[in-house]
Amino acid sequence: MNLQTLPIILLVVCHAQAFQYAQLAQYIDDHQEEHVEALRDWVAIESDSSNIHKRPELHRMMEKVAEKLRLMGGTVELVDIGEQELPNGQMLALPNVVTARFGSDPGKHTVCVYGHVDVQPAKLEDGWATDPYNLTDIQGNLYGRGTSDNKAPVLAWIHAVKAYQALSMDLPVNVKFLIEGMEETGSNGLDAMILAQNHTFFSDVDYIIISDCGWLSRRPALTYGTRGNCYFYAEVEGSRQDLHSGVYGGTVIEPMTDLIGILDTLISPSGKILIPGIREAVAPLSDEEWKMYQDIEFDVDHYKNKIGVGQLMYNNKVDLLAHRWRYPTVSIHGIEGAFSDPGTKTVIPAKVTAKFSIRQVPDMDPATVKKQVTDYLQSVFAKRRSPNKLTVTMVIGAKPWLADTQHPLYEAGKAAIKRVFNMEPDLIREGGTIPIAKTFQDVTGKSIIMMPIGGFDDGMHSQNEKISRYNYIEGTKLFIAYLNEIAQIKTSV
Amino acid sequence: MNLQTLPIILLVVCHAQAFQYAQLAQYIDDHQEEHVEALRDWVAIESDSSNIHKRPELHRMMEKVAEKLRLMGGTVELVDIGEQELPNGQMLALPNVVTARFGSDPGKHTVCVYGHVDVQPAKLEDGWATDPYNLTDIQGNLYGRGTSDNKAPVLAWIHAVKAYQALSMDLPVNVKFLIEGMEETGSNGLDAMILAQNHTFFSDVDYIIISDCGWLSRRPALTYGTRGNCYFYAEVEGSRQDLHSGVYGGTVIEPMTDLIGILDTLISPSGKILIPGIREAVAPLSDEEWKMYQDIEFDVDHYKNKIGVGQLMYNNKVDLLAHRWRYPTVSIHGIEGAFSDPGTKTVIPAKVTAKFSIRQVPDMDPATVKKQVTDYLQSVFAKRRSPNKLTVTMVIGAKPWLADTQHPLYEAGKAAIKRVFNMEPDLIREGGTIPIAKTFQDVTGKSIIMMPIGGFDDGMHSQNEKISRYNYIEGTKLFIAYLNEIAQIKTSV
Incomplete structure (x- = not known):
């Protein structure tokens, strides 16, 4: 081979790629409104997986996903993953998991894109400025429950594949989809399904891609770790039914007083977890990690201003990032069964259930955490000598995940990211939980990457969740570019 | 006067009264179904005064009361008592007070019957066996929100007057009605109305009768005291909006943790109020009181079984009755703004408001209690060194009441009671609050009696509130008989 010709060939190859990307990117820009409408269509479905009364909506959502992929010519399956047992013992059908395949060229890599289309609860009364199920565009931000978490990213992946199809370009890799509907409550039933299909659906998968998180700043990011989550119910039960606080107050030991008493022993005012054994299990922070955190772009003041608080738990970047990503924390979410409406009600609630969760990190283990929390709360409760009954249940036990x-x-x-945004990404971890990441890793043994397109201020799980048109549309282009880059990975690696 | 004739005259008088009562009682028995239907009609209106969204229903309820009294030929007024200020500063029209007059014979005593037709909140999901707004008769018990508290007693008084009219019998006393629609939230606006009409509506009133409570056992009772109520909101505000507990947990000081922390300092596991100054203000229990409680018919085991608890705050009758009637207590009713639905939500609520109340007794003073609670909670909160903001508000400050x-x-x-039930009543106090009793006493200077007809197990303020047909119908007869007895009171007393 004449060495003189080599640079020229390479140039041609690079040029062809660049050209292809520009065409695809242009296609995405030209179809922006259509993609926004597709998101509106999905956001309109209240696919709240935590509310059993919304289960029919969730089933409808999964059908819609399947239909969209079918219309694109994918090989689509609706996989029955069985039932879930409710706290009262009743059984409820889980939403089907949607799997799809585009391309089966054995000469190409195969990626599996994982996403979810269930959402967190949202009501206008919670303090939303707009109807959470009616996508509302305000200055280029698309507001609605589930926009950023995770409906727009799922659509962006689908639209990335569609762009190749529309321009009659071969997909550079085979693309599979695995879209579920129970992520927000801990991906019920998915572990078993992955295990069952490990040697079928997953047999030809090389890489698993998850886009269910957000950037840390305006700089695009790649995510290499998530915290797990142990979610608890602590139920204190007293009288047979609610009592009038005037008529009965002073004669009964009130479940609410007991519950407040035990909740108050979980965490100190300065954020120290008081449950014995939890802090001891946490992997120590290494010097390398400390250095890595130090180099990340993260503006503490901006973070404070964004969420609107005057003072954070820690004042410096490293402590903040470390406690956000790789230390556990306890959050008390609320109490079911007590009076929570506006106005005044003079009731002694008969049965109250606190919901709290512990974000979990290496080297904590959910089974151990369950025992630590249950034993601790029962021992604290026993000291109160209350005649009421305490039941502690761990309803979610999702493991943390770390990648190389x-x-x-x-x-x-x-x-x-360099191609689409012309910059280097932040390498970050995620404080939230993508429960299934750890299962993918453990069961399939495939390599996993998290490639977020959500904005740093999208307000996932809060009021006024949104994704910007910028993140949604440029994110779609990123996925297009990424499929190309994956095709270049040498199989020997 | 020939002494021989006296017994005969008295006999004739007694005979005439007995005859009259029997006819009236028979009329009530004959019209039982009609009276139950009247109650069904009233229960169907969700006149929840604590929920501002139900205010139109409440207005409709007051109209209905006025219409019923008007059709009976009463002189009826709908009195505008102004507006209430909501926590957000908005103004909302209060429901009119209904006043009515039947008879204005200056030779007769005049009684004023007070009652209310607003109700506590109730939803089927709270655990009702039947629709709370559809009166349901199960084995002679009439289930529905507001049946016992206070719609049936108000109707019983109206039906008592109607019975005299139907049988063309003169009312033995002039009867006035004062029916309000804000009792469950502290009788907003009524104090001012009583003050304004003290020299008009109240000028010819001799006695005020309240039937807004229940018996202690199956034995009829007369009530001579009620506890007051100081109802508090403690609001802790942190970030601008709710946050995802995965993404932000560990970096922010959570309002919910702060709120749980301060609530836990209100009361000890054994029921001791920890707010400085409260216990010290309570009038000591006298030997006479102790003796009186000792003589009251009260079955501790039955009380335990009824509410379904294995152990009460105290084991003996006197301590139980005393802590029910004449000692203060703290009840934590619930938290607004936190996650209270079924299911799991991983949220850090931005603003959480605890609702708790202190039942108040002589010699406590609401203004002092307000300061004691606010100062105490703020000092406890200050020790936490939290950047969140605590606001303590007393939204109800109703005084206790005691009669001779x-x-x-x-x-x-x-x-x-002897005439209708052929037994002696229990003389009891009420743990609950009838806020207006103290105002009637202080402003009008009139003598007041509480004559309950509610059953001891009616479940006021809880799920499955009911009144029995027996209490409703025999209670109506009691009111008929009572009007006759009041007519016998010598004016010189």
Whole structure:
């Protein structure tokens, strides 16, 4: 081979790629409104997986996903993953998981894109400025429950594939989809399904991509770790039914007083977890980690201003990032069964259930956490000598996940981000939980990457959740570029 | 006067009264179904005064009361008592007070019957066995929100007057009605109305009768005291909006943790109020009181079984009755703004408001209690060094009330009970609050009696509130008999 010709060939290849990307990116820009309408259509479905009364909506949502993929010519399956047992012992059908396949060229890599289309609860009365199920565009931000978490990212992946199809370009890799509907309550039934299909659906999968998180700042990011989550119900039960606080107050030991008393022993005012054994299990912070956190772009003042608080739990960047990503924390979410409406009600609630969760990190173990929390609360409760009954249940036990940032998947990610955004990404962890990441890792043994397109201020799980048109549309282009980059990964790696 | 004739005259008088009562009682029995239908009609209106969204229903309820009294030929007024200020500063029209007059014979005593037709909140999901707004008769018990508290007693008084009219019998006393629609939230606006009409509506009133409570056992009772109520909101505000507990947990000081922390300092596991100054203000229990409680018919085991608890705050009758009637207590009713629905939500609520109340007794003073609670909670909160903001508000400050059981009104009550039920009543106090009793006493200077007809197990303020047909119908007869007994009271007393 004449060495003189080599640079020219490479140039041609690079040029062809660049050209292809520009066409695809243009296609996405030209179809922006259509993609926004597709999101509106999905947001309109109240696919709240935590509310059993919304289960029919959730079933409808999964059908809609399947239909969209079918219309694109994918090989689509609706996989029955069985039932869930409710706290009262009743059984309820889980939403089907949607799997789809585009391309089966054995000469190409195969990626599996994971996403979910269930959402967190949302009501206008919670303080939303707009109807959470009616997508509302305000200055380029698309407001609605589930926009950023996770409906727009799922659609962006689908639209990335569609762009290749529309321009009659071969997909550079085979693309599979696995879309579920129970992520927000801990991906019930999905572990078993992955285990069952490990040697079928997953047999030809090389890489698993998850886009169910957000950037840390305006700089695009790649995510290499998430915290797990142990979600608890602590139920205190007293009288047979609610009592009038005037008529009975002073004669009964009130369940609410007991519940407040035990909840108050979980965490100190300064954020120290008081449950014995939890802090001891946490992997120590290494010097390398400390250095890595130090280098990340993160504006503490901006973070404070964004969420509107005058003072955070810690004042410096490293402590904040570390406690956000790799230390556990306890959050008390609320109490079911007590009076929670506006106005005054003079009631002694008969049965009250606190909901709290512990974000979990290496080297904590959910089974151990369950025992630590249950034993601790029961011992604290026993000291009160109350005649009421305490029942502690762990309803979610999702493990944390960590990836190797040196893996070619991450190098490919950096290249795609460079192409679309012309900058280096932050390498970040996620304080939230994507419960299934750890299962993918443990069961399939495949390499996993998290490639977020959500904005840093999208307000996932809060009022006024949104995704910007910028993140949604440029994010779609990122996925297009990323498919190309993955195709370049050498199989020997 | 020939002494020989005296017994004969008295006999004739007694005979005439007995005859009259029997006819009236028979009329009530004959019209039982009609009276139950009247109650069904009233229960169907969700006149919840604590929920501002139900205010139109409440207005409709007051109209209905006025219409019923008008059709009976009463002189009826709908009195505008102005507006209430909501926590957000908005103004909302209060429901009119209904006043009515039947008879204005200056030779007769004039009684004023007070009652209310607003109700506590109730939803089927709270655990009702039947629709709370559809009166349901199960084995002679009439289930529905507001049946016992206070719609059936108000109707019983109206039907008592109607019976005299139907049988063309003169009312033995002039009867006035004062029916309000804000009792459950502290009788907003009524104090000012009583003050304004003290020299008009109240000028010819001799006695005020309240039937807004229940018996202690199956034995009829007369009530001579009620506890007051100081109802508080403690609001802790942190971030601008709710946050995802995964994404932000560990970096922010959570309002919910702060709120739980301060609530836990209100009361000890054994029921001791920890707010400095409260216990010190309570009038000591006298030997006479102790003796009186000792003599009251009260079955501790039955009380335990009824509410379904294995152990009460105290094991003996006197301690239980004393802590029910004449000692203060703290009840935590619930938290607004936190996650209270079924299911799991991983939220850090931005603003949470605890609702708790302190039942208040002589010699406590609401203004002092307000300061004691606010100062105490703010000092406890300050020690937490939290950047969140605590706001403590007292939204109800209703005073306790005590009557003289030697007053002829009570003697007349005993005689009426003897006639209808053929037994002596229990003389009891009420743990709950009838806020207006103290105002009637202080402003009008009139003597007041509480004559309950609610059953001891009616479940006021809880799920499955009911009144029995027996209490409703025999209660109506009691009111008929009581009007006769009041007519016998010598004016010189």
